[in-house]
Amino acid sequence: MARRFVITAENNPQIFRDIAYKDGATYYSFDFAPWADDNATVTSVTWTSKAGSATISGTALASNVATGLVTFGSAGGNLIQLKAATTSNGTYIVYLDVEAKDPVVGRINDYGIVP
Secondary structure, three states: OOEEEEOOOOOOOOEEEEEEEOOOEEEEEEEOHHHHHHOOOEEEEEEEEEEOOEEEEEEEEEOOEEEEEEEEOOOEEEEEEEEEEEOOOOEEEEEEEEEEEOOOOOOOOOOOOOO
């Protein structure tokens, strides 16, 4: 199941946040349809990794919904930019900020004894 974010006509956050795990992959979906209804049809969406080690693959755009698979090779912060271009030569930019966690780091081995 994809993590789904909706871009509305007004009052959008510029940064969407999520948490993932090291060596994991998450399928993201950005629905620009409500925004496109009031502005213009989205003709392309460019996914760009601005910070971190995230790898983006399998991107697609259908009916104003942009989808992509993001893989996290290491723990740490990742910032991904989505730049949507419209039929009226406008652009709309949002960011996806994902903290990839390593479930092993910080784990205390207490031999089953919990204080």
